Structure formats: structure tokens, C-alpha cells
Amino acid sequence: MSITTNFFLAYITTKNEEEALNLANFAVKKNLAACGNVFPKMKSVYKWNKKLQNDDETLLILKTNSSKYPLLKKLIKEKHSYEVPCILKIPIIDGNKEYLKWIDDSLI
Numbered sequence: 001m002s003i004t005t006n007f008f009l010a011y012i013t014t015k016n017e018e019e020a021l022n023l024a025n026f027a028v029k030k031n032l033a034a035c036g037n038v039f040p041k042m043k044s045v046y047k048w049n050k051k052l053q054n055d056d057e058t059l060l061i062l063k064t065n066s067s068k069y070p071l072l073k074k075l076i077k078e079k080h081s082y083e084v085p086c087i088l089k090i091p092i093i094d095g096n097k098e099y100l101k102w103i104d105d106s107l108i
Contacts, residue, residue, distance in 0.1 A: 005066075005091040005092055005093055006065050006066050006100075006104075007063070007064070007066075007091070007092040007095065007100055007103055008063075008064055008065070008066065008069055008089050008090060008091055008092060009061050009062070009063060009089075009090040009092060010033070010060075010061065010062040010063075010064060010069070010072055010073070010076070010087060010088070010089060010090075011059070011061055011086070011087075011088040011090055012059070012060040012061070012062065012076055012080075012085065012086060012087050013042075013044065013057045013058070013059055013082075013085070013086040014057060014058045014059075014060055014080070014081075014082075014085075015057065015058070015081055015082070016040075016056075016057075016058055017038060017040040017041075017058045019058070019081055020036075020038045020040075020058040020059070020060040021036075021038055022079070023036075023060055023062075023075075023079055023080065024036030024038060024060055024062065026075060026079055027062050027064075027072055027075060027076070030071075030075065031068070031106070031107050031108065032062075032064060032068045032071050032072040032107070033062035033063060033068070033072055033107075034063045034064065034102065034103040034107055035062070035063045035103075035106070036060060036061065036062045036063075037060070037061045037062075038059070039058065039060075039061075040058045041056055041058070042057050042058065042059050043055075043056065043057075044056075044057045063092075063103050064103070064107065065104055065107055067107075068107050069089060073087055073089075
């Protein structure tokens, strides 16, 4: 069964709250995201250059649609401080129809 959707969450990790807010502001001002949510002080455990890392990061979630996502991803890659930023496209399968319409209307 194939499920298609027009709406997505962009899951992005950042070095701190300031960077997440800057990225969110760029994305919303350019009409590439309708809204951004910032979750500061999350703990991340990962390997980088074969070394185990334990860092504080900030999570940024942006809401967008299929037509804006490619440009949103490009913007994040250009503005992000990481060499290899985490940018994940998560489909919204269902939701409040009025809210989803608001996302579309906000991206005009």
C-alpha cells in the first residue's frame, strides 16, 4: 500500500538554540516553512570521525509541504553550521485538516 502526503516535518539538529531560532526565522520569513518548534538542550550520542561524541544539541522541527521542501532543505544546508547536518523529511500522514490548510496558506 502506497501512502502519499503533501505535508512534512523537517527534523533538524543544531548546535544550540540560537542556531535553531536563526534557521527557523530564515525558513518562515522565506515562506519555506509555516512554523518552527525549537527544543533546546537535547542530548545526542553519535560517532564522528570514528570517535564517540556526547553533546548538547537543539532540535528544530519545521512544518512544510511537498512543493517547498526542496528549497527548505537547500536553505538549511547553506545556513547550517555543521559539515553534515541532520535534515530528515518526515511525512505527515494525517492531521487536523484546518491546520494543514494553514500550513499551505502560510507558504504562499
